[in-house]
Amino acid sequence: MKKIKLFPIRFFIFILFLAISGQNLPAAEIEELAEIKVTSLRDTFTVENFPGSITIFTEEEIKKKQHQTVKDLLQGELGLDVVQSGGQGGQTSIFMRAQGSASTLVIIDGVEVNPALAGGFDFGDLTLDNIERIEVLRGPQSIQWGADAVGGVINIVTKKGAGSPTQSLTFEAGSFGTFNQSIRSSGSFDNFDYSLSASLRTTDGISALNKESGGTEADGSINKTISARLGYNFSLDTNWQFITRYIKSLDEFDNVNGQFSSFNNDNNNSNNVDEFYLSAPFQTNFGGWWDLKLTPTLYYQDAFTIATTANDKVINRAYTLDLQNNVELNRYFSILWGGEYEHKEGVNVGGTSFGDGFHELTDNEAFFLQGIFEYQNNLILTAGFREDINSTFDEITTYKFDAGYRLAATNTKLHMSYSKGFRAPSFNELFAPPAPGGGGLRTSNPLLQPEVIKSFEVGMKQDFMDKRIQLALTFFNSVTSNFIQSAPTTFVQENLGKLRSKGLETSVNIELPYHLSLSMRHTWNDHVIDAKSKSNNNQPATRRPKHKFIANLSHNWDNKLDTLVGLFVRSSATDFDATNKTDGFATVRAALTYQYNKNIKLTLRGENLLDEDYIDLGGFGTAGINGYGGFIYMFD
Template sequence: MSALRVALFGSLCSTPVLAQSQPIELPPIVVSATRTDVPLDQVGSSITLITREELERRQIRFVADALRTVPGLSVARIGGVGSQTLVRIRGAEANQTLVLIDGIEVNDPSFGSEFDFANLMTDDIERIEVLRGPQSVLYGSDALGGVVNIITRKGGGPLHSSVAAEGGSFGTARGSASLSGGLAEDRFRYSLSAVRLHTDGISAASERRDNSEKDGYDNGTLSANLGASLLDNLDVDVVGRFTDAEREGDGFVGGVGAVDAEEDSATIQRFGRIQARLALLDGRWQHRVGLSGADSRTDYRTDGQKVSSYDGMKTKIDYQTDLSLSTQALLPADHTVSLGLEQEREEAILTSAFSDFDRSITTRSVYSLYQVALFDDLFLTAGGRFDANDRFEDATTYRLTAAYRIEETGTKLRGSYGTAVKNPTLFDLYGYDANFRPNPNLEPETARGWDAGIDQALFGDRLSIGATYFDQRLDNFVSLAGQTVVNLPGESRIRGVELTAAVALWDGLDLTASYTFTDSQDPDGNKLVRRPRHQAGADLSYRFFEDRATVNLGVIWVGARNDIAFDAAYNQSIVRLDPYTLVNLAASVRVTGNLEAFGRIENLFDENYEEAFTYGTPGRAGYIGLRARF
């Protein structure tokens, strides 16, 4: 959104009255809204950008923490660093948030089709796009609530390298290194990254409830982004990511909640994609074909003995073609027509004392999107999708968007309407453990939703504000019922308001803020759990010392929300979690041309809070480090 705009600079064409060209600010380009490159100010969907510069200024180490101030998103981490971390968009379930890393769908079929953000760090990330609202037309089943699209750094240019190390509270030590560049005038490009993190951690079971055993966490992540221009119009890209993480955890007892115990887990994640892009007709006709794979395996241990193993695999082959053309007769317009074909196979393998199954689902899809720009001010899209699934009935979804710019007043009006479908997860259908029974009779969830918003620039673009109203309705909502899950009869409704603001107070001093109101109810009018009705965030950043030093003050406020408690027989009841406020302070200074010193304090005022009932959260923590760039 305009509150988080990226500055991309171009040049004015020279004229006889100008001695030299002057830089102008262009809107950033986004990909996720249409699966093509589109300027943000032409997008009718609600979308937020998080840039690498923002991640570095705030010293964000995990992607989930970067999402906490995005309007419409709620984040819940069940314990300390490395614990299960789920993201919900506009009140939808976590398994209705599709997560992409360089085009790879990384939602885990063995993990309820959710993506656990616990292990995803920010070191190699260039930008994050958060697309809100039903997005099944372009992305299929898992995108009922929206999409988090993560794009890593690409190589190119002269050789660049960096190393960094930091340490601090809870016995935390972290080191990272990166290397990037290009060869043969950038016909071959590479970007490599490695990071290692260790922390002694906190008790996963809340210390405020008399738990004290520390639960540590280790994470090692390697990533690569490689590209080659084989011909002037043919590019091939290969990306890969490998994560090896181990987490100590605690147990759960009905009637009590989380308790100290000798339980831990080991996770291996492998994500990869190879993609070829061919441009014809001077770039007006684009072709893209790709093969993606994601494999996430987690082994759970009690007292050092493995008790269960979850392995989720997703393989996708996809093709998309985009044809762009302009017409001048009758109505001047620019048109883009996209057509896509996909085949996706999801497989979940679960092994435990209670269950042993290997199940898969294959979906074949075709989608199309039409984009038209009229008079350089009005931008419309219309799209549809057909999914043929070998387990459920075939599904058809559609989506419409509109954006209208008023250049004279700096105003953008936007709106969207779409439908979506979410298939039951393999675990819900077939999974089984000590406290859960599957339901093979589940039916897909369906949704329809709309939003309308306005973005306004004021005072020569020094102030940008935005407001959005959204309304989404779900049928066949899958809900926990005792020790199983069922489709709730009737309609669930989620609606709310998202507000954003960004202001340049004076040179070097910038303020951004957001607020979200969410009213989420099941068919019986009960509030959905872990969805705060009110939440807000703000960041105040100051650049000084000729931009060699920065200070960033961040505030996150989360209102009261419901959660679930279980009695000794695992019957559920509703509990209320208190609101909380987190204040984070980060600062950095470039000591020399290559060396930077940085430090931060998280939870500055030592707030005592819970994001999940009976689970712990870190208190005040401090970290310092050095980074060298070459």
């Protein structure tokens, strides 16, 4: 294969170019950058100097907002559309910049957790237990993370233990018979650090189907999560970590989307899921200029569905070995290079939904290279490419170019990027057999081609009044060829044509008097499918509203009382097809945290305080006004 042979040549030429180019630059003092590394960027950038679109949720922000799940935290954030079918535990998808849910790559502690069968990650049972940071990187990231990252990356990092060991007990109770309990311990001593947590969350829930669809009885949920992160420092430059997360969930649901009234069944069906993530990264440094990181990972999911019309058991497995090298050639030039081997399996062991079932697997080898030029903390230029060699599809080369410039006089930061990415179809999209009793209807399509996206974005960040006001604007424009979506009339997965998506992401942070702060985020996203067939042409992608707005007003009093009021507004969206739409809506929430004494913190939160009767996804239920209260007990 010619492309494999060309890789060493490209690699050598690129290294030689960087090494030669860096010799004649004048010396200059470089300002110290923020120390927070962005792990989803493979540690090549800090938060301050990244020339792209990124949102980071810190542990402090997560605690202040009091959300219990990742999907609630991400609701309404820049570039994201969160869609849930029913209440807690219901199937939850996230679309980024109008790309499909399978185009958002989800990484948990280095483990790529998008399942091989469905492609898109289900956020329904992912809680915020023991999470230190969440990074949302918008736009194609294929050169570093390969397929599934054409929309962007959501990177979730488990808390690392530090300092004297501390423990905490958390309890919360509230509406719909909901109880949340967790225990946590973390700390470090000598060369060893640890962080452990276990939680149990139960709720009687709401009906997965709304009243208009015949939903009357509640659909409950049980979630058990265990998280652990262990680390050992062999020296100042060498460490090894063992990070794992296990989730066991049982979520009740109703048969189908209520739009199909002839199939309306308000039954007690359930999804029973076991998920296990494991990574064991080893990292070392050679001579202060070369960082090496080797990360083996394991992902395993066993899901069993019990339903009145169909019982299914599916298994997803993935094994990955990732090599990453960050090499500083001189004070201005550095390179990121490495490779990845990934093996994915998807098994449907049979049942009534997929007949005899099926078993598919794929192997992917990849090599990536990125060059980074940084001058005086004012100018950043990057260029990189990635070669993916897949056992199912032809080899694909992707690339990305970034540029960032800071106007020192006004501290104005400008950034621009152009990139190419791709997404391979999931096993279900390619191979799922006809469902028994469905007249031989096959919704999969073995002739599907990978999606290919080309994306451009330009943006700016500006501070005012000594950083008391922070403004950020980003315009993006992308074209996805071979866009995959089910056809409205046949339900068969097709390469419909091109998805054209453009938009503007705006964020404003304001520090107000009297310890008040206000954050606002707005996303305008215009998208349309340039379809091959006239009936599907010029239709928007489904379940992606054009406008989203979120605002949070928070206050801190004497470092004891934290209060927050939040507003989320969403415009209407096309639902299952162009003839079905969900109306826009607005919801209000509030959260309060009070430090009662050294050991006890009291919590109180309310959701949908205006008791808005709204529809997020056609036919499915949403919760009315609901509230919760609890405490956190901390001890040494």
